[in-house]
Amino acid sequence: MKNSYTCLVAGAGPSGTAAAYTLAKNGIDVCIVDKAIFPREKLCGGGLTRRTKNSFLDVFDLNWEDMYEYSANSALFYYKGHVINKIEDYGELYFCDRIMFDNRLLDQATSRGVDVVPGERVDVIDTVEKTCKLASGRQIRYRYLIGADGVNSVVARQFVSRRINRNRYAYALQVDIHKDDYGKKELTRPELYFGDVAMGYGWVFPKRNSYTVGICSRYSKTVDARKKMMDFFADRNGAPFKGRLKGHYIPFGNYAERVVENDMILVGDAAGLVDPVTGEGIAYAIESGYHAAVAVIAAVSGKNCNIEAVYKKKYYSAISRELARANMLQQAIYSRYTQAIVMHALSKSRTMPYHYMDLLSGDCSYKEFISIIQKKTKKLIFMGR
Structure with missing residues (x-):
């Protein structure tokens, strides 16, 4: 060599x-x-x-x-432990x-x-x-x-x-658990969770023989991320996790x-x-x-x-350029002052989850997605629906 x-x-x-x-x-x-x-x-x-x-x-x-x-063609969206919306027949997840x-x-x-x-x-x-x-x-x-x-x-x-x-990064924790050891019924589609952790989100992803359960949130010295993860897992699984947690830092905008x-x-x-x-x-x-x-x-x-x-x-x-716009939207989605408004808009819209998936797929830009959220939110606030 x-x-x-x-x-x-x-x-x-x-x-x-x-x-x-x-x-x-x-x-x-x-x-x-x-x-x-x-x-x-x-x-x-x-x-x-x-x-x-x-x-x-x-x-x-x-x-x-x-x-x-x-692979899956549908997904569930949660806010503070409750299903608020879903997508069906989306494909390519x-x-x-x-x-x-x-x-x-x-x-x-x-x-x-x-x-x-x-x-x-x-x-x-x-x-x-x-x-x-x-x-x-x-x-x-x-x-x-x-x-x-x-x-x-x-x-x-x-x-x-x-x-x-570290304060400019997020900290992610996750576990992989065999399907037979997961306390709830079999999952066939991914689940995305908002409101369970501050300035972040959680997930449960199905795999061939296992599930990946994790959370990601803005790093903070004052927050016990491991306890948050254990609570999140117990809420999803119905029983506490007894294995070793794995964590790492990731960029977060x-x-x-x-x-x-x-x-x-x-x-x-x-x-x-x-x-x-x-x-x-x-x-x-x-x-x-x-x-x-x-x-x-x-x-x-x-x-x-x-x-x-x-x-x-x-x-x-x-x-x-896209990440700069994502940073703007991040504040609205995860901030405790505005998250409830955005989640309410998500819960009332049949199309917003699909726009979110289009964003993930690269078929929708952040400029377009932010415009959609603004229109949906204004409609809820000023028209009451």
Whole structure:
């Protein structure tokens, strides 16, 4: 294995593999470094939207049906423990095992000739010498570096020389429980919960042989997130959870403004690309990884392209602009001052749940969705219906 590459990718999740696969497919030598050895555990609800599917099919030469283990065409919406609305016959709601999902993407990248250094943590990045030093002491030189190394990104800290501020993130907790051990009747569709946790939401997702139960809320030192999760699970299951809770930080509308610097590009969770309303992150990961690769390809093509100009054009037009609007809506949906109004509008509207699913699927923009909510809310307030 070489010690010098045109592009080095830190992180082998969906954003990193999308970038590496696209680069290798276009004849550019690339290496992925990841601190884990795959297959590896990945804490995630595992929900896949039609937007994820479309992004996946645009990048990878894989069969989509091999990437998920359960699908549904309906969903239930809850507010403070009560069903307030539902969707029927929507289609294209998918649920995956992230261990297998991510591993298949990495296998696809290696099949294209991507070199992989597993079980190695990025320790130091020398942006002058363009050298990445690993925890083992090994050094890899690069011409371009793509930071796909998650919420605790080492690459991102080269952009902002400080530790991450936990108060600007959300904390997610979840458990996977076998269907036979779940106290309530069998679930065939996902359930989304609002009002059970402050500034966040909960979920129960069906899988092939299990259910994923979780909550996500804005991080706070004053809130006992584990107790909130135990209460949420007990309310859903009818009995307390006796196993080990798994938790992690995620971006919550905390996306990066600076994403290109010193021939480094941030993608996926390293750039904070998780939707604070829907929780969508995998589609943004694949899309940003692909756009980063396109920027590198353009830069090495001899066309005198600037990676910053190429990547930012897509980043700002297709990703960060939407996340900025999502941040605005986040306050209305999760704030204790306005959530009840929005949930009341949701409970009275036959079409709003479908608009929400269209938002998840990428068929409705935030600009359109916010306009719909405003109209529905005004109608309820001023017309009483």
